[in-house]
Amino acid sequence: MSLLSPLEIEALSLSLEVGLLSVAASLPFGLAIAWLLARRNFPGKILLDGIVHLPLVLPPVVVGFALLVLFGRKGPIGAWLYDILGITFAFNWKGAALASAVMGFPLMVRAMRLALELVDRRLEEAARTLGAGRSRVFLTVTVPLMGPGILTGTILAFARSISEFGATITFVSNIPGETRTLPLALYALTQVPGGETAAWRLAALSVALAMAALVASEFLARRVDRRIRGLA
Amino acid sequence: MIAVEARKRLGSFSLDVRFSAPSTGITALYGRSGAGKTTVVNMLAGLVRPDEGRISVGDAVLFSSHEHVDLPPERRRLGYVFQEARLFPHYSVRGNLRYGAPRRPRQRLITFDSVVSLLALAPLLDRPIAALSGGEKQRVAIGRALLAEPRLLLMDEPLASLDTPRKAEILPFIERLRDELRLPIIYVTHAMAEIVRLADALVLMADGMVAAAGSVEDVTSRLELAPLTGLAEAGAVIRTTLAGHDMTFGLSELAFPGGRLRVSHVTLPLGTPLRVRVRARDVALATTRPTGISIRNVFPARIVEMASAQAPLVDVRLDIGTPEQPVALWSRITQRAAQELGLEVGRAVFALLKAVALDRGSYGQFEPAAGDFRDDEAG
Numbered sequence: 001m002s003l004l005s006p007l008e009i010e011a012l013s014l015s016l017e018v019g020l021l022s023v024a025a026s027l028p029f030g031l032a033i034a035w036l037l038a039r040r041n042f043p044g045k046i047l048l049d050g051i052v053h054l055p056l057v058l059p060p061v062v063v064g065f066a067l068l069v070l071f072g073r074k075g076p077i078g079a080w081l082y083d084i085l086g087i088t089f090a091f092n093w094k095g096a097a098l099a100s101a102v103m104g105f106p107l108m109v110r111a112m113r114l115a116l117e118l119v120d121r122r123l124e125e126a127a128r129t130l131g132a133g134r135s136r137v138f139l140t141v142t143v144p145l146m147g148p149g150i151l152t153g154t155i156l157a158f159a160r161s162i163s164e165f166g167a168t169i170t171f172v173s174n175i176p177g178e179t180r181t182l183p184l185a186l187y188a189l190t191q192v193p194g195g196e197t198a199a200w201r202l203a204a205l206s207v208a209l210a211m212a213a214l215v216a217s218e219f220l221a222r223r224v225d226r227r228i229r230g231l232a
Numbered sequence: 233m234i235a236v237e238a239r240k241r242l243g244s245f246s247l248d249v250r251f252s253a254p255s256t257g258i259t260a261l262y263g264r265s266g267a268g269k270t271t272v273v274n275m276l277a278g279l280v281r282p283d284e285g286r287i288s289v290g291d292a293v294l295f296s297s298h299e300h301v302d303l304p305p306e307r308r309r310l311g312y313v314f315q316e317a318r319l320f321p322h323y324s325v326r327g328n329l330r331y332g333a334p335r336r337p338r339q340r341l342i343t344f345d346s347v348v349s350l351l352a353l354a355p356l357l358d359r360p361i362a363a364l365s366g367g368e369k370q371r372v373a374i375g376r377a378l379l380a381e382p383r384l385l386l387m388d389e390p391l392a393s394l395d396t397p398r399k400a401e402i403l404p405f406i407e408r409l410r411d412e413l414r415l416p417i418i419y420v421t422h423a424m425a426e427i428v429r430l431a432d433a434l435v436l437m438a439d440g441m442v443a444a445a446g447s448v449e450d451v452t453s454r455l456e457l458a459p460l461t462g463l464a465e466a467g468a469v470i471r472t473t474l475a476g477h478d479m480t481f482g483l484s485e486l487a488f489p490g491g492r493l494r495v496s497h498v499t500l501p502l503g504t505p506l507r508v509r510v511r512a513r514d515v516a517l518a519t520t521r522p523t524g525i526s527i528r529n530v531f532p533a534r535i536v537e538m539a540s541a542q543a544p545l546v547d548v549r550l551d552i553g554t555p556e557q558p559v560a561l562w563s564r565i566t567q568r569a570a571q572e573l574g575l576e577v578g579r580a581v582f583a584l585l586k587a588v589a590l591d592r593g594s595y596g597q598f599e600p601a602a603g604d605f606r607d608d609e610a611g
Contacts, residue, residue: 123320125305125318129279129305130306130377131334131380144322
């Protein structure tokens with residue numbers, strides 16, 4: 001006798017998959033954009049900053065609609081991706097991950113950028129006088145020192161991802177087993193008579209998942225922080 | 233030979249330096265804060281790019297605006313010990329030390345074990361950086377720079393952030409770098425005591441320019457540079473040899489061409505070459521040999537030069553050496569005294585120096601070059 005019903009397991013595992021994929025795929029881009037915003041000056045920096053932050057202030061439906069227009073099978077990017085690489089985001093779980101990634105991206109970039117601005121550049125200079133090239137300095141000094149920020153950004157983006165609703169339902173619809181993540185399943189249950197009990201269970205599951213992510217993030221951040229301050 | 237020629241504008245500050253330093257021993261870069269010392273060292277390290285100029289260490293050209301050379305810091309092979317250690321907090325002491333060490337060591341002289349023993353780092357190896365004292369951090373920073381096998385070590389006021397006991401803890405280690413590893417060092421400081429103790433050559437900087445460069449003795453004996461070396465610090469540096477100990481009174485004798493300096497006991501073997509800094513304000517003058525006086529250091533001297541220092545004061549440059557080997561000494565007295573005694577260039581006088589005016593900070597060992605004065609009695 002399982003604790004969770006097959007439907008709940010399906011929604012939960014789909015949510016986790018979508019969350020993990022979206023976070024893993026946006027991590028390198030997040031790091032690159034954070035680095036650009038924190039360390040470089042270039043024309044259009046304010047514009048880039050604005051675009052990155054848009055999903056934070058726009059109604060999620062707008063983001064979903066924009067994704068549908070751009071990444072749909074006939075959209076300018078979607079058509080190109082399908083013709084060249086055979087990838088499509090339309091109405092499948094990869095599309096749900098894309099929507100989650102876009103929605104979580106500003107949170108990830110913000111945390112990383114703040115962490116990067118706090119990294120002591122004099123330590124990077126010291127590393128270079130010790131014979132380390134730019135990339136080695138970045139990997140062995142910069143990234144470890146911004147560890148807590150990377151962790152926070154990742155967890156925030158993941159949490160945002162598993163609670164994503166508006167952009168996902170607009171972009172890839174609500175397809176059981178394909179795009180029906182926890183919030184979408186919960187929404188579906190509230191639309192049918194007699195679904196309250198099941199909805200309650202899913203709501204409790206969402207709370208548990210979010211709490212677990214927050215606790216894990218706090219625990220890990222403390223450990224990383226202790227390590228980079230040399231106290232472990 | 234380390235040759236630096238560099239120009240750079242930084243806002244309203246402009247730097248224009250040209251000097252060369254020997255490829256052995258310690259060359260001190262001295263000047264007030266804001267003189268541009270750190271900028272020069274950063275240019276050597278590749279952290280600051282000159283607008284134009286040429287920087288070379290031995291055969292290696294590190295920067296040349298003319299030849300379009302600008303090696304990145306990681307390819308210059310210069311060790312840099314910063315004022316604030318700059319250790320990596322996310323590595324242990326061992327991790328910091330190993331950070332710059334090449335996978336295939338080039339030199340046999342600088343090995344991990346030798347650096348650990350030279351700097352007494354063994355008890356610290358597995359400690360986190362946060363658990364180190366200021367002096368320990370600086371020792372680790374020196375070791376980390378050494379293990380990168382630099383061809384030249386840059387030290388930017390490595391003792392400035394330490395208190396006096398910590399300074400005393402680090403100084404012997406820097407002497408060992410100079411004497412045992414024979415590593416050329418560019419040493420930025422604004423403490424004359426450190427220069428006397430460590431440096432052989434001195435580059436004096438003021439307002440972004442090199443005011444003088446040469447041996448420590450030569451530069452410090454030049455009267456016109458007194459305003460730059462600072463009022464309290466002004467003085468001459470004399471090369472001596474530890475020639476005798478007087479155990480009864482706990483005194484030591486330092487021989488120089490033309491005489492002997494009696495000072496408080498110096499615990500070093502006889503024959504040790506010692507550089508002594510005698511501050512101008514600690515030297516008094518008399519026109520006749522004084523009697524019934526506590527001062528044991530009375531030297532016949534000749535006035536070489538007189539220059540008015542600040543308002544009521546006058547700096548008198550003396551020669552207390554022999555005709556073949558002049559030895560410069562300074563005295564700072566009031567203009568009134570100079571007038572009443574009728575002091576003038578060429579006049580024979582007696583220079584008086586209290587032994588207690590010299591302390592540990594007044595001495596530095598040095599490597600005597602061929603032809604340097606040696607006292608026969610020292611054996």
